[in-house]
Amino acid sequence: MEKGKMNFMELNFAARSENEGFARIAVAAFLSRLPLNLDEMEEIKTVVSEAVTNAIIHGYEEDEQGAVMISTFYDQYAVEIVIEDHGIGIADVEEARQPLFTTKPELERSGMGFTIMENFMDVMEITTEIGRGTRIRMVKNLVKNEMLCN
Amino acid sequence: MSLRVDMEAIGDILIVRLDGELDHHTSEVLRSQMEGQINDTDVRHVLLSLKNLHFMDSSGLGVILGRYKQITARGGDMIVCSINPVIYRLFELSGLFKIIKVKDSEEEALHILGVA
Ligand SMILES: Nc1ncnc2c1ncn2[C@@H]1O[C@H](COP(=O)(O)OP(=O)(O)OP(=O)(O)O)[C@@H](O)[C@H]1O
Ligand SMILES: [Mg+2]
Numbered sequence: 001m002e003k004g005k006m007n008f009m010e011l012n013f014a015a016r017s018e019n020e021g022f023a024r025i026a027v028a029a030f031l032s033r034l035p036l037n038l039d040e041m042e043e044i045k046t047v048v049s050e051a052v053t054n055a056i057i058h059g060y061e062e063d064e065q066g067a068v069m070i071s072t073f074y075d076q077y078a079v080e081i082v083i084e085d086h087g088i089g090i091a092d093v094e095e096a097r098q099p100l101f102t103t104k105p106e107l108e109r110s111g112m113g114f115t116i117m118e119n120f121m122d123v124m125e126i127t128t129e130i131g132r133g134t135r136i137r138m139v140k141n142l143v144k145n146e147m148l149c150n
Numbered sequence: 151m152s153l154r155v156d157m158e159a160i161g162d163i164l165i166v167r168l169d170g171e172l173d174h175h176t177s178e179v180l181r182s183q184m185e186g187q188i189n190d191t192d193v194r195h196v197l198l199s200l201k202n203l204h205f206m207d208s209s210g211l212g213v214i215l216g217r218y219k220q221i222t223a224r225g226g227d228m229i230v231c232s233i234n235p236v237i238y239r240l241f242e243l244s245g246l247f248k249i250i251k252v253k254d255s256e257e258e259a260l261h262i263l264g265v266a
């Protein structure tokens with residue numbers, strides 16, 4: 001994104017499940033002036049919820065001492081959302097991305113989080129290191145046709 | 151950010167109406183309430199109405215699939231009705247539609263379960 005023409009917002013909050021609702025509404029409020037329709041806004045709220053929940057359940061294994069960071073950027077072409085934790089990291093990213101793959105079936109997880117993030121956004125990248133944490137970067141394009149002209 | 155769970159029994163059908171947001175935080179409450187009702191009563195079928203559910207993520211898929219397994223293990227069935235378009239796509243992606251029946255309204259769902 002071009003510096004100067006970009007707007008951004010950062011959040012840093014405790015890895016507590018009651019903050020999941022706060023996180024998705026805070027991001028939606030920041031993006032409220034953009035030309036996103038209702039369904040697109042719901043998609044963004046859903047992917048924020050997925051990544052934040054993953055940080056809490058998997059990254060920190062429900063240790064509320066952990067912190068979750070969200071950075072959101074936008075310009076006239078796209079919205080970028082980065083969600084990070086300093087938790088346990090992911091051993092095998094390719095396996096983690098598979099639909100229905102979960103390491104916590106006993107918690108009734110369905111293994112659909114990454115599949116939903118991939119489907120609802122235009123870009124979804126995972127950067128992770130064992131013992132250091134996980135960073136999810138997602139992009140949603142605002143003007144699909146104009147992007148092609150660039 | 152909350153979820154209201156309203157449960158009503160009609161014969162051996164448990165109607166569960168959700169109002170609000172279903173995520174990891176609120177799914178715990180739904181799980182324990184539904185689990186209790188299914189275990190402690192003669193409920194055979196579950197009708198889950200999502201008409202007033204404004205938000206759901208994969209935590210919702212997990213808790214719904216969990217209750218589906220619980221009710222089918224007892225020889226019953228589960229029907230979900232009145233799903234909004236974004237939540238519909240979550241169901242589609244997860245393949246839940248292959249096992250769980252979906253109807254547009256509570257009336258249609260009750261009809262399938264044998265209540266006029
Ligand atoms: N932030 C994270 N830190 C560590 N491991 C993670 C993180 N996010 C995901 N994972 C790993 O990747 C797997 C797949 O994640 P995904 O969100 O697709 O499914 P899930 O969280 O297990 O289930 P669901 O999202 O459907 O409730 C998880 O089971 C977990 O092992
Ligand atoms: Mg997940």
